[in-house]
Amino acid sequence: MKPKVGFFSFTSCEGCQLQVLNMEEQLLDIAGAIDLVTFREAMDPIDSDYDIAFVEGSISRESEITVLREMRRKADVVVALGACAASGCVNAIKNRFDSEENLREVYGDAARYYDTIDARPIDQVVNVDFYLRTCPITREEFARLFTSLLLARRPYDPNFAVCVECRMEENVCVYDMDAGEFCMGPVTRAGCGALCPTYGSSCIGCRGFMDQANFDSMVQVMQDHGMAREDAVNRLKMFNAALPEAEEVK
Amino acid sequence: MIGSKVVSKRAFDEMIQALAETSDVVAPVSRGYDRFSYREVKDASTLEVDGYIPTLNPPKKYFLPPEEVLVEFATEDEASVASGARVRAEPRIDACARVLLGVRTCDLKAIRQSDEAYKDTFEDDNYFARRNRATLIGLTCLEPCDEHAFCAAMGANDVEEGFDLLLTDWGDDWIVSVGSERGDDLLETLQSRAVTEDDRARWEVLQGKREEAFAPSAEKIVPDLDALPDLVGDSEDSAVWIENGDLCLGCGRCNLVCPTCFCFDVQDDVSLGLSSGERKRRWDGCTLLEFALVAGDENFRSDRKDRLRHKLYHKTRSTFDRYGEVFCTGCARCFRTCLVDIYHPEMYNALHERLGGES
Amino acid sequence: MNVAKESSALYVPEPAQIIDKEAMTEEETWYHLRLESERSLDHDPGQFVGVSVFGVGEAPISVTSPPSMKDGFELCIRHVGNVTDILRGLDIGDWVGIRGPFGRGFDLEPAKGKDILFVAGGLGLVPLRSVIKTALENRSDFRRVILFYGTRSPDTLLYEDEIAQWDADPDVEFHLTVDMTDDTWKHNVGVVTTLFPRVDFDPKDTVAYICGPDIMFRFVVQQTTRLGIPDENTFLSLERRMKCGVGKCGHCQEGSVYVCREGPCFSYAEVKAF
Amino acid sequence: MATKRDLNINVHHMTRVEGHGNIVVDVKNGELKKAELEIVESPRFFESFLRGRPWDEAPYITSRICGICAVGHAQASINALEDALGVVPSEQTIKLRKLLFNAETMQSHWLHVFFLAAPDFFGAGSALELVGDKPEVVKMALRLKKLANDLGDMIAGRKVHPIAMKVNGFSILPSPQQLRDMRERLVAAREDMATTVDLLKTIEIPDFARETEYVALALDDEYAWISGDIRTTDGFHYDVHDYLKVTNERAVAHSTAKHCAHNRDSYMVGALARYNVNHEHLRPEAAEVAAALGLSPICTNPFMNSVAQVVEGVHCLEDSIDLIDQFLRDGLEEEPRDVSFRPGVGVGAAEVPRGILFHEYEIDDTGHITRANCIIPTGQNLANIELDLRALVPQVMDRDKEEITLLLEMLVRAYDPCISCSTHLLNVEFVD
Numbered sequence A: 001m002k003p004k005v006g007f008f009s010f011t012s013c014e015g016c017q018l019q020v021l022n023m024e025e026q027l028l029d030i031a032g033a034i035d036l037v038t039f040r041e042a043m044d045p046i047d048s049d050y051d052i053a054f055v056e057g058s059i060s061r062e063s064e065i066t067v068l069r070e071m072r073r074k075a076d077v078v079v080a081l082g083a084c085a086a087s088g089c090v091n092a093i094k095n096r097f098d099s100e101e102n103l104r105e106v107y108g109d110a111a112r113y114y115d116t117i118d119a120r121p122i123d124q125v126v127n128v129d130f131y132l133r134t135c136p137i138t139r140e141e142f143a144r145l146f147t148s149l150l151l152a153r154r155p156y157d158p159n160f161a162v163c164v165e166c167r168m169e170e171n172v173c174v175y176d177m178d179a180g181e182f183c184m185g186p187v188t189r190a191g192c193g194a195l196c197p198t199y200g201s202s203c204i205g206c207r208g209f210m211d212q213a214n215f216d217s218m219v220q221v222m223q224d225h226g227m228a229r230e231d232a233v234n235r236l237k238m239f240n241a242a243l244p245e246a247e248e249v250k
Numbered sequence B: 001m002i003g004s005k006v007v008s009k010r011a012f013d014e015m016i017q018a019l020a021e022t023s024d025v026v027a028p029v030s031r032g033y034d035r036f037s038y039r040e041v042k043d044a045s046t047l048e049v050d051g052y053i054p055t056l057n058p059p060k061k062y063f064l065p066p067e068e069v070l071v072e073f074a075t076e077d078e079a080s081v082a083s084g085a086r087v088r089a090e091p092r093i094d095a096c097a098r099v100l101l102g103v104r105t106c107d108l109k110a111i112r113q114s115d116e117a118y119k120d121t122f123e124d125d126n127y128f129a130r131r132n133r134a135t136l137i138g139l140t141c142l143e144p145c146d147e148h149a150f151c152a153a154m155g156a157n158d159v160e161e162g163f164d165l166l167l168t169d170w171g172d173d174w175i176v177s178v179g180s181e182r183g184d185d186l187l188e189t190l191q192s193r194a195v196t197e198d199d200r201a202r203w204e205v206l207q208g209k210r211e212e213a214f215a216p217s218a219e220k221i222v223p224d225l226d227a228l229p230d231l232v233g234d235s236e237d238s239a240v241w242i243e244n245g246d247l248c249l250g251c252g253r254c255n256l257v258c259p260t261c262f263c264f265d266v267q268d269d270v271s272l273g274l275s276s277g278e279r280k281r282r283w284d285g286c287t288l289l290e291f292a293l294v295a296g297d298e299n300f301r302s303d304r305k306d307r308l309r310h311k312l313y314h315k316t317r318s319t320f321d322r323y324g325e326v327f328c329t330g331c332a333r334c335f336r337t338c339l340v341d342i343y344h345p346e347m348y349n350a351l352h353e354r355l356g357g358e359s
Numbered sequence C: 001m002n003v004a005k006e007s008s009a010l011y012v013p014e015p016a017q018i019i020d021k022e023a024m025t026e027e028e029t030w031y032h033l034r035l036e037s038e039r040s041l042d043h044d045p046g047q048f049v050g051v052s053v054f055g056v057g058e059a060p061i062s063v064t065s066p067p068s069m070k071d072g073f074e075l076c077i078r079h080v081g082n083v084t085d086i087l088r089g090l091d092i093g094d095w096v097g098i099r100g101p102f103g104r105g106f107d108l109e110p111a112k113g114k115d116i117l118f119v120a121g122g123l124g125l126v127p128l129r130s131v132i133k134t135a136l137e138n139r140s141d142f143r144r145v146i147l148f149y150g151t152r153s154p155d156t157l158l159y160e161d162e163i164a165q166w167d168a169d170p171d172v173e174f175h176l177t178v179d180m181t182d183d184t185w186k187h188n189v190g191v192v193t194t195l196f197p198r199v200d201f202d203p204k205d206t207v208a209y210i211c212g213p214d215i216m217f218r219f220v221v222q223q224t225t226r227l228g229i230p231d232e233n234t235f236l237s238l239e240r241r242m243k244c245g246v247g248k249c250g251h252c253q254e255g256s257v258y259v260c261r262e263g264p265c266f267s268y269a270e271v272k273a274f
Numbered sequence D: 001m002a003t004k005r006d007l008n009i010n011v012h013h014m015t016r017v018e019g020h021g022n023i024v025v026d027v028k029n030g031e032l033k034k035a036e037l038e039i040v041e042s043p044r045f046f047e048s049f050l051r052g053r054p055w056d057e058a059p060y061i062t063s064r065i066c067g068i069c070a071v072g073h074a075q076a077s078i079n080a081l082e083d084a085l086g087v088v089p090s091e092q093t094i095k096l097r098k099l100l101f102n103a104e105t106m107q108s109h110w111l112h113v114f115f116l117a118a119p120d121f122f123g124a125g126s127a128l129e130l131v132g133d134k135p136e137v138v139k140m141a142l143r144l145k146k147l148a149n150d151l152g153d154m155i156a157g158r159k160v161h162p163i164a165m166k167v168n169g170f171s172i173l174p175s176p177q178q179l180r181d182m183r184e185r186l187v188a189a190r191e192d193m194a195t196t197v198d199l200l201k202t203i204e205i206p207d208f209a210r211e212t213e214y215v216a217l218a219l220d221d222e223y224a225w226i227s228g229d230i231r232t233t234d235g236f237h238y239d240v241h242d243y244l245k246v247t248n249e250r251a252v253a254h255s256t257a258k259h260c261a262h263n264r265d266s267y268m269v270g271a272l273a274r275y276n277v278n279h280e281h282l283r284p285e286a287a288e289v290a291a292a293l294g295l296s297p298i299c300t301n302p303f304m305n306s307v308a309q310v311v312e313g314v315h316c317l318e319d320s321i322d323l324i325d326q327f328l329r330d331g332l333e334e335e336p337r338d339v340s341f342r343p344g345v346g347v348g349a350a351e352v353p354r355g356i357l358f359h360e361y362e363i364d365d366t367g368h369i370t371r372a373n374c375i376i377p378t379g380q381n382l383a384n385i386e387l388d389l390r391a392l393v394p395q396v397m398d399r400d401k402e403e404i405t406l407l408l409e410m411l412v413r414a415y416d417p418c419i420s421c422s423t424h425l426l427n428v429e430f431v432d
């Protein structure tokens, strides 16, 4: 029996679903291995049960909460597809503007048109079984998760710093270049293969924090390399403002 | 000790060029920003680069690659590999003849130590398939590569073994020491002359200068090298670990770039069809959170300070007990990569001081 | 460049077939395996093998059968994660991969002519069973055989048939305890250390073999030390994370040893040293 | 009009568009009461939360507006920053950006033409159904899309949310080997392009036309993608700094996105608009294809947008080969990417696959953004789509409801709307 699979999308750029479509050569294999029930119609009534539900996007409206709960009830396994769903991504930067007052100040009378709540990762609403964390997900991690689910094993999900993978790539660390880049690799969960540093940029923290991240030291390092303390704190929250650990970043 | 032969740089370079035609020749190459990496080269010109500091990743990457496939497996009839079907499993070892050129003495020492660990009780075939095909051509340091290296304190700025050839800069020539038969054979192919009395006199002068140059490096660590195992072994609750553990990012960089760190993780990957796959190993590090995690989520070293201490414990006490040597070469890669400047010599000195040692 | 492919057995599992299997409790299953090569395992009691489910991983599992068993070998596996959960679903006739045996087992030599005390907690009975059976097969080599076995509750008991045999065997001083139970239970209730007062020991001439969770060790060793059983006559089996089983991957390091290579069985004197 | 009928079409959450939108058509007694495209996507407040962020974060954050046009957003953002900071990128950087835009345009167009629009033309419900019917077409499409993606990855590290795109340059450069391999694959893809064109000749494009104004970036001597002035087919001309004179956004009640209008009640941006404005600068191979497919300026049939996309695809392919040849000939060099900071206001525009995109930032003397505005192509097209819907419904009123619905969906899809990114709000008075 092929697993029944649904893809759902909430507040997001849909880049993660696009990455699945971008798996070109493997796409037909994937399509062949599953019974695709739903693709990108998150707001439609959910009239099927799912073995696996891939959920892209953060929750940022009351109405999305209802749909997500409904979907969780009908799905055996729920996978957070990408940073929006896994950690809130940039969507959660808005949360600090979210109070009624703020909204009014910015949007005047228009505020009432917008059913908006603090953007949050889906696991702050329902139980999540597995996470694909990158923004956008990588094709490799999708393939790994996909085969893991088919084999009924827990997928590989590293809980160490991006720096580990960056050293394996033997990149020159951006902090050695002093090129005005402020890498968050030392506190960010690996699994992307240190993509950004490998392409000469710095890790912007899209995969969320590893456990036991040392934020004090990280902020200090960024400061030592020339970033204002407040900016460093904010940078660490660029993709992760909605995570509970973000409270520890001061 | 002075080498046995003198070879002109030109002749040596020609030999390397010839070697490069038939095997992989690798040497430290500048990556900019005062950083170097072993990369493939076509000649010996990189040896002329003044004072390069130890490469980002040590040469261990050639013997224990960051990631390698150990086993390839497949079922016979397209069945899933995890379905209970009979699975055919084959070893996979990729190895090629390779010349490592310009290996610093600290790294030569590290390679010798890794060899020992990878030979211990069970010989790791993947490691030795590559190691045995490698020719090590070392390079004597005339002065410490930078102010952080503490190789002299670890006795790694001079080596007597662990190379095929060892070069010392001799103006237009190299003085060459031979460390193996393979080295001897190589030298045979070259026009060389024996060292003269003149050379010996010059050598003595050079050694004097070297000693002077390395004096600061030797003084980086206050306690004796042989005292380090006890020092670290008996300091379980020292505040040194707490202080440094508070600073430590737990990022694992120091493990990964260490020439004598050789721990790994093993993971299986399967094809989308589920009927074949690979078992891979990849570098791991004992400073990483889940390194010692077992069933029931018990973690034997759940704090950064415990993991930091374990790393030093392993480098000193454990390896000393097993191999009679401290497995640290003083290359200072760990310090250069560390974003919060944790420096092993400082930790040793602080432990020493707190035990009432003199400084 | 000339890339060589070579053969290596160190990391390559060999096929083994499930000859028999039986659920022992909700969480544990007993397996009888046979290597395809029909090579006998030739293990020492207390040694372990690496059991592979390809595509999923490998788990270190103690051999629970005695070396005297020549037709294959036995394992008892608790289903706790990736590899072990999939093993639960495999049937008789299915294949797994096996490497090993690895490590240093329990040495019965020091116990010859002396009293033996076995203390097993929970899954700790699995590796100990191999030693117990070996000792009982050579019963005349030893004086008293005292066996303590403790589990959480009656329904988590392993090897119930054999327990009944040991219980009935006049040559074995068998004591059973569970942490909690109902009224029908005729044995002791309480943690395994509560069994110690029931037995008169001759500590100088007793050799203890202990296996169970880390926390149990600590309390049991307190007892053996208090009794005066010498540290070098107290043997333990440690569980650590392992990725290679051959002393390379580093995960099982404890003090100066690799548990997979120098252990998993150690004397308490050795354990204390690290 | 044949019958005086009632018709109520409500396509709730259209499929095969990016994002979430509804088509609502209401006909009473044969009279069109309502034809709207409702945008129901959550507003994401990008412009609001950019305020207070250091300027260098803008490209990272704004590329996350849209996964498909991520390169476009990053480019518009970088253009705006370079404008504000007074940075003039090198010629090499500009060429690399053009090559990257070719990749972006191709992958987006192929995705749209083959996977979103093609099922309509072949009468399939989805691309998955197409796999069964026309596996060779699907495989070819995947091949073309992969090529475009790989080209993008080669330059930007990753096409969805590019990594290597920076203010004043790129953080990595492709190696000569990569360039050579890529060139070979691009040349080989000409064959697939020819097949695509032949395929397109066989399908029937609905016959419909409505005069409108077309707006695109334009340059005097080339097909414009990442720089130029704003030009319209009604003969208007603006510097990008005057983009607000073109867009004139206004809020409408039924949508979380705003509507734009310039000289007429609405205007169109995107492939067809670019073609109408820039057709003289198409590469000859592309111009030939346009002629072969019956596309000629000024084309006012919005269904022809997909054809214009194929024409642009051919143009981008040829242009890419040409650019790579130049790189192979002249070599690529690491260049300094220094930026000296100064406060200011900057506007950036770029032709992303769906049309012209504007970013504007104001940066204070601490380097933080104090005001941001992003106007997205689909937002600019919304009013035009509705007017097209209104023009089309009466023409086809006599057909059965299913057919009408499909036609309306096809019309909306022809615009290749990217709804997730079109929802944005301005910091202006909101008129009810």
Ligand SMILES: Cc1cc2nc3c(=O)[nH]c(=O)nc-3n(C[C@H](O)[C@H](O)[C@H](O)COP(=O)(O)OP(=O)(O)OC[C@H]3O[C@@H](n4cnc5c(N)ncnc54)[C@H](O)[C@@H]3O)c2cc1C
Pocket: A154, B293, B294, B295, B296, B297, B298, C048, C057, C058, C059, C060, C061, C062, C063, C076, C077, C078, C079, C080, C081, C082, C083, C084, C085, C123, C126, C127, C238, C239, C240, C241, C242, C243, C264
């Ligand atoms: C020498 C030795 C002998 C053992 N003998 C037995 C036995 O006879 N029967 C039995 O049921 N179990 C035994 N174990 C424990 C068994 O190895 C683990 O339960 C098993 O590795 C879990 O693998 P998994 O893939 O099912 O779980 P995973 O999905 O890998 O993990 C489940 C949990 O187990 C932990 N874990 C992972 N690997 C290990 C490991 N190598 N050792 C301990 N914990 C680990 C994880 O951290 C996690 O908490 C033994 C362990 C050792 C070291």
Ligand code: SF4
Pocket: A012, A013, A014, A015, A016, A017, A056, A057, A081, A082, A083, A084, A085, A089, A134, A135, A136, A137, D064, D067, D160, D161
């Ligand atoms: S995680 Fe990133 S790529 Fe994925 S949907 Fe969110 S913003 Fe887009």
Ligand code: SF4
Pocket: A162, A163, A164, A166, A167, A171, A172, A173, A174, A175, A183, A184, A185, A186, A194, A197, A202, A203
């Ligand atoms: S570039 Fe970033 S990820 Fe890489 S080592 Fe440096 S800090 Fe870590």
Ligand code: SF4
Pocket: A134, A135, A162, A188, A189, A192, A193, A194, A195, A196, A197, A202, A203, A204, A205, A206, A207
């Ligand atoms: S390097 Fe950092 S920002 Fe880049 S993909 Fe990895 S986790 Fe995300």
